[in-house]
Amino acid sequence: MKRIYLDNNATTALRPEALEEMLPFFREHFGNPSSLHEHGQKARAAVDKARMKVAGLIGARADEIIFTASGSEANNIAISGYLSYLNDKRQKHIISSSIEHKSVYALCKAIEEKKLARLTFLPVDNNGKINMEAALSSFSEDTVLVSLMLANNETGVIQPLAEIIHEARKRGIVTHVDAVQALGKTRVNVSDIGADMLSISAHKINAPKGIGALYIRRGLKINPLIYGGGHERGLRAGTENVPAIVAFGKAAEILASDFDGIIAHELFLRNRLLDGIKKRIENIRINGDISQSIPNTLNVSFTGVEAEALLTRLDMRGISVSTGSACSSGASEPSRVLRAMGLDASAAYSAVRFSVGYDNTADEIDETLNILEKTIYEMRKI
Numbered sequence: 001m002k003r004i005y006l007d008n009n010a011t012t013a014l015r016p017e018a019l020e021e022m023l024p025f026f027r028e029h030f031g032n033p034s035s036l037h038e039h040g041q042k043a044r045a046a047v048d049k050a051r052m053k054v055a056g057l058i059g060a061r062a063d064e065i066i067f068t069a070s071g072s073e074a075n076n077i078a079i080s081g082y083l084s085y086l087n088d089k090r091q092k093h094i095i096s097s098s099i100e101h102k103s104v105y106a107l108c109k110a111i112e113e114k115k116l117a118r119l120t121f122l123p124v125d126n127n128g129k130i131n132m133e134a135a136l137s138s139f140s141e142d143t144v145l146v147s148l149m150l151a152n153n154e155t156g157v158i159q160p161l162a163e164i165i166h167e168a169r170k171r172g173i174v175t176h177v178d179a180v181q182a183l184g185k186t187r188v189n190v191s192d193i194g195a196d197m198l199s200i201s202a203h204k205i206n207a208p209k210g211i212g213a214l215y216i217r218r219g220l221k222i223n224p225l226i227y228g229g230g231h232e233r234g235l236r237a238g239t240e241n242v243p244a245i246v247a248f249g250k251a252a253e254i255l256a257s258d259f260d261g262i263i264a265h266e267l268f269l270r271n272r273l274l275d276g277i278k279k280r281i282e283n284i285r286i287n288g289d290i291s292q293s294i295p296n297t298l299n300v301s302f303t304g305v306e307a308e309a310l311l312t313r314l315d316m317r318g319i320s321v322s323t324g325s326a327c328s329s330g331a332s333e334p335s336r337v338l339r340a341m342g343l344d345a346s347a348a349y350s351a352v353r354f355s356v357g358y359d360n361t362a363d364e365i366d367e368t369l370n371i372l373e374k375t376i377y378e379m380r381k382i
Contacts, residue, residue, distance in 0.1 A: 003318045004364045008357035009153055009181060009297060010322055015206040015251055022208070022247035033240050034229065043242045050249025057252040058179075058200065059189035060215050066232040067213050067245055071180035071201030072103035073225075074214035077236065078176040078197040079107055079147055081222035083116060086144060092117040093143040095135070097159075098340040099124055100149055104178055105336070108147070118142070126342045127289035128157035135164050139171060146175045150193070151182035154337045154353055155288030156297025158186060165194045174220065180204060180212075184255050185263070185294035196220050202244065206358070207251035211244035262358045267295035269356040269365050274298055276369040281376055287338060287351055301343070301351045305379050310352060313375050319368055322353045 005013070025046060031039030033047050048062070055062045068074045079094075086092065096108045098121045105121075112119040120138045123131045130148065146168045151158045161177065168175045177195040179188045184205040190198055197220070201212040216222065216235070228237025255262065277284060283303035290298070302310065307323045314321055323335075334348035343351070356365075 001318045003320060004360075004368055005320045006354045006356060006360065006364075006368065007320045007322045008360075009156075009204075009353065009355035011203045011209060012206045012357055013359060014208060014247070015254060017254060018207050018247040018250045021250040022243040025243040025246055029242075033242060034231070043240075046246050047240055047242060050245045050252075053249035053252045053256075054200075054213055055215075057188075057256050058183075058198065058215060059191050061218060063233070064190075064215050064218055065213050066216065066235050067211060067240060067248075068232075068236055069210055069212065069241070071178070071199050071204075071212040072101075074180075074199035074201070074212045075101070075103045075147075075176075075178055076107055077214055077222070077225050078199060078216075079104065079111075079145065080225055081235070082145055082174055082176075082197070082220075083111065084223040085221050087223075091142045092145075093120065093140055094118070095120045095122065095138050095143060095146045095148075097122040097124065097130055097148055099128065099130075099152055099154075099337045100147070101153055101178055101180065104147055104149070117144070122148075124340050127292075128152060128155045128287070128337070128341050129289060129292070130159050130164070132160060132163060136167055139167060139173070143168075143171070143173050146173060147178070148176075149178040149181070150188065151179075151186060151294045152288070152337060153181040154335060155299045155341075156181075156185075156293035156355075157288040158182070158292050158294060161193065161195075169194060182294060185266070185296055187259070190215055190217075197222075202248040202251065205251045205255055207248045208244045211241055211248050213248070263295055265358060266356050266360075269360055269362065270296055270298055270354075272362060272365045273354055273356070273368065276365070277372070280369060280373045285343075285347060287341065287343065296356045298354045299338075299351055300354070301347045302376055303347075303350060305350050305376060307350050307352050310375065310379060313379070314371065317371050317375065319371060322355070323351065 029042045031043040033044040052062045055065045175195045176197040180201045183200045196217045198215040203209040224235045226237045285301040287299040338348040
């Protein structure tokens with residue numbers, strides 16, 4: 001049985017070209033990039049080249065990119081690193097939202113519990129968008145940081161950040177954007193977004209797990225979380241993961257060269273799936289504003305069907321989907337994101353996330369619809 005993978009928001013398959021690019025750096029060019037000899041300098045040159053490609057993808061300068069081990073680490077460095085840099089006794093206020101990825105939400109909760117700063121978690125409307133009135137009225141004299149996501153990992157909804165970031169800049173407040181789920185699915189350009197810091201991750205764009213990056217606007221000061229050598233401008237100690245960085249660069253290069261084609265393909269597949277579900281399955285709810293979302297993501301509640309049970313049945317029939325964020329897998333509580341949007345527990349527990357990728361096909365979508373329709377029918381008969 002050939003499996004169908006529709007969980008690309010959790011992670012993506014490694015592009016063959018990225019794999020080919022990284023393999024020599026496991027054996028032939030294995031040097032430490034900090035070493036001065038030829039082995040080391042070949043590795044350093046490869047890291048520098050990849051940094052330029054990743055920077056180019058988001059419209060940044062190469063010296064504004066630091067490599068991390070993940071998007072979660074990039075988020076932690078941005079928020080904790082800036083808060084640590086301020087290092088004064090005054091009251092501090094951070095603005096975030098109720099639908100952030102757990103790496104931001106849990107960190108902000110920990111900061112609040114330790115009384116390192118006062119937190120405001122912005123509400124969202126029924127479509128999953130940040131409430132703009134609440135956002136603009138949340139600024140205060142002691143606000144030092146705004147940290148918000150660009151696209152939600154569960155619903156795919158793109159957040160209206162421009163006005164919020166503009167207001168923050170007027171007030172001299174630093175901004176951080178979690179663009180991990182947005183990268184590769186909508187255009188991410190640091191100049192257009194206007195944020196001071198921005199997090200991305202390689203494994204969301206068909207590069208390896210274990211490598212991410214943080215854009216830090218030139219001139220902005222933050223403290224490191226990991227101390228040691230002077231790696232990554234002194235902000236992230238530890239010998240660089242050269243093979244993964246090289247593959248990240250290659251994936252960024254491919255994405256930049258065919259962005260419009262990839263987006264069009266994923267949007268076609270997502271809409272084919274959406275139209276098929278609407279025509280063939282009754283009593284559903286589409287979660288989030290589908291017209292203002294990244295083009296690969298569809299979050300659907302199937303009334304009367306427990307999502308985890310549905311996921312298990314689909315898995316047994318060769319289809320991989322998700323009930324939400326992979327970083328919250330195993331959680332017994334209904335989705336925090338969907339509850340924040342006003343869904344009751346029953347609707348949240350019945351929600352399934354489908355997320356397509358560049359390598360999915362129309363035939364796979366049609367087969368998924370056949371199996372999904374049959375499985376929902378069987379479960380609702382029980």
